[in-house]
Amino acid sequence: MSRPDPAITSALLDRIIGAGHSLIVLRCEDGELLREQLRLHSIRTGQSLYAWHEGAGLRSLRDGELPVPGSRRFTDALRYVTQSAHFGIYFFSGYPQPFDAAMVLLLRQVAKLAGERVRRVVLLDPATQLPPIIESCEVTWQAGARARPRLRDGRWVRA
Numbered sequence: 001m002s003r004p005d006p007a008i009t010s011a012l013l014d015r016i017i018g019a020g021h022s023l024i025v026l027r028c029e030d031g032e033l034l035r036e037q038l039r040l041h042s043i044r045t046g047q048s049l050y051a052w053h054e055g056a057g058l059r060s061l062r063d064g065e066l067p068v069p070g071s072r073r074f075t076d077a078l079r080y081v082t083q084s085a086h087f088g089i090y091f092f093s094g095y096p097q098p099f100d101a102a103m104v105l106l107l108r109q110v111a112k113l114a115g116e117r118v119r120r121v122v123l124l125d126p127a128t129q130l131p132p133i134i135e136s137c138e139v140t141w142q143a144g145a146r147a148r149p150r151l152r153d154g155r156w157v158r159a
Helices: 006-017 031-045 074-083 101-111
Strands: 023-028 049-053 057-060 088-093 119-123 137-141 149-152 155-158
Touching: 006 031, 006 088, 006 119, 006 137, 023 031, 023 101, 031 049, 031 088, 057 074, 074 088, 074 101, 074 119
Parallel strands: 023 119, 023 137, 049 088, 088 119
Antiparallel strands: 049 057, 149 155
């Protein structure tokens, strides 16, 4: 298993935060490596990153997998995100597919989240096919890719 450059993870999060919609389908080659890299990033930076797994529910990556009460079911976790009062990026994997009518309605609400509180829902299952009525962005992540340098605060960084 290769170890990606932490700057690649930062660049991915920048793309997710800057996405035009709050619902993102993330295509990645190694979901487990990505989750581990996100956990390390969250601990190092203090960013509010969460992971949802079927049966385990929504858990904070920063706070040692601290569970979010009442988020074991996919629909409950999506409701939690829509009602959340703070910044957060929520990574979902192992969710039921195809999406039923209640899930489609919630995913449409998530896709339209706006306001000062940036909240992003990232769907990680590589087989995810959203119905056309759901607005979303698609992002790819590769562990071996090198981030291109860019100018930030007057100096060149790889992020």
